[in-house]
Amino acid sequence: MKYTLLAWFCLLFFCRSGFGQEPVQYTPNKINQFKFVPLPAIGSNPANGWMFGLAPSATWYMGDPQTTKLSNLVGNILYTTKKQWIFSVRSNIFLNENDWILVGDWRYFITSQPTFGLGSSSPNEASQDPYFREPPGVLWGEQQMNFRLLRFYETVLKRISDSNFYLGIGYHLDIHSRIENFLDEPISAPEEVFTHNAYNLSNGFDTESYALSGLTLNAVYENRDVPVSPYERNFALISYKVNPTFLGSDQSSSTLLLDYRHYFNLSERRKRHLIGFWAYGNFLVSGKLPYMNLPALTWDMFGRTGRGYAQGRFRGESMLYSEVEYRFPLQKNKETFGGTLFLNANSFGNEFNQENLLNQVNLGYGLGLRVMINEKNRTTITIDYGFGREGNSGFYLNINESF
Template sequence: MKYTLLAWFCLLFFCRSGFGQEPVQYTPNKINQFKFVPLPAIGSNPANGWMFGLAPSATWYMGNPENTKLSNLVGNILYTTKKQWIFSVRSNIFLSENDLILVGDWRYLITSQPTFGLGSSTPNDPTQDPSFREPPGVLWGEQQMNFRLLRFYETILKRISTSNWYLGLGYHLDIHSRIESFLNEESQAPEGVFTHDAYNISNGFDTERYVLSGFTLNAVYENRDIPVSPYERNFALISYKINPTFLGSDQSSSTLLLDYRHYFNLSQTRKRHILALWGYGNFLVNGQLPYMNLPSLGWDMFSRSGRGYPQGRFRGESMLYSEAEYRFPLQKGNETFGGTVFLNANSFGNEFNQEKLLESVNFGYGVGLRVMINKENRTTITADYAFGRKGNSGFYLNINESF
């Protein structure tokens, strides 16, 4: 508990020193000055443990603030208590009058995380041949993995007339390398083939390195008032990804990603009373994907899905995810402190062990505290504790709302 309080104190101190400034007075038709804040970072989640380092951020306007949304860029240079290194840059850039949106997700990870097998029914503890699934001789349950990931995603979206609809193209590259599977020393499971290795071998992929390179066709509806912390309206994304071998993929494949978010304002006088809903689907359409590129819990752009479970806890060729969250203020006349309660559900299907989508559903739920450190753009520190099935749980400390 003392470490949590210490982390909160440090984070609040640094965030207020970086963001606690007077509101900027914008001049019409003048592009706002670029602002850069080299913010110290403290975070936590089950997959990484505690994270320490820098989270430099930048905000600016590419046009008149009256008709152009705020552009933002957030970086991470982090070291974790699980001996991982995380380097990332994620950006949303709105050009003048929101005519174009540039979305970037660049990462280099020297990391590790557990994997539990495929589908929604995988056990927590390692076992060789569970009665509920084939093929035999494959390890199911918790297995550790070390790996490196180089990711480069960049998308350009063009506004359709004066509407909130955008169409665009993107390029996506993932290179997983130095992959090593192993069991914890305390695990007493019999020897067998690791799920990652068994799946990759059966589908013709290497077990130590693989590449997924492709382009996306995207349609986006962006109608949120402030994307990082919306009070109202909605957002939708349809993304069809094609991974041909001539762009470097080990095998050809295609996937479909669907993402919809809606924010219902429950009070006209206190707009922080919000019911937020999130629906997310990720599906393999044709071909085969390497194991770590399969749809997985917690691998959305900002790694916010699946509170209550570690990142990668469930994985499969098809994924459905939904979440409902009630957000509310904790003060009568001030917006600094807020709270939340949430419930999420996920289901995965795959052919490898013949589990169908929605055959099994896993739920997560929890509560959270919110501290708004910049009311102008609603920059918020979020702290959540969530519970999942069969003893899964986790503490999550982040910047900005989960969705």
């Protein structure tokens, strides 16, 4: 399964200089030193066809840059030749003196996407799942889905004293609706054989729409120098989510998300020369989740896990992911161009096809180019090509580093 995302760089000159004037004085909790990158985008993949639109991003400070970290926002406004719409806004805002962090993830999709079944061993081509217990004949491998997704995630974190530790609470809402399952080939198949439907029916969920609404308790250690493109230090997140029915969830459940990132400098003179490490885990702790809310590859906040595979290529009730990336400058005395080599691994476990975590580990690897369009804020265009197992591969273009 290939995924491609291309962008035009016709506004590159303007993006390098930014829009708006830098203020002489910095006002606490007001937007200062605002930079906007209105990047036009053209994309194509088998699920969406050709996509046209914008992939804008912005960076700014909510206080003095000497004492306040850089805030950032990344958006997508895309329309496809299959009459699909993709809207998203994701933000990480540091208030004055880094006393508060506001984290947002808002999305509305009218879209389609293949799903490949549960676990880490699913094949590319559709076939009968040999492990699914009930009912028999459930498909495994590529199955197409049409659906709509409304997502509203917002988290507020408060700094603890003068440390880099934060505690906070968030509200997370996902509503999937108008779900349809089908195969690309004209094969007549009962609805129950699609993995999505079989899983949901077995767990008491509707097959056409469902909601997951919950509160998160969050602990964060934010020690990166510049979160959008770190050169050093580390980041950690622990997020426990409770999804009660009285908040609108179809069934009660709870999940645990763990995220750790570390950056090791290889040169004191060129801090851009580094090795980055990322460890990520997402686990169902109690209850049941609807199929599309199960942990899945590339469904993290910025969609950066699993380069080399399509979004949703692997899915399960528990997920482990890790990645190591070597980043280096390509110019002797300038920071405009850089490169990267990366290696990642993922594993999924779930009860229904009786696959445990680490029974199967899927590797991805690749290389990339970096173009820094604003050196002071480290706003960077990232271009990567990744390879996975059994012919999976993908070409990716994004704003800012993968992690």
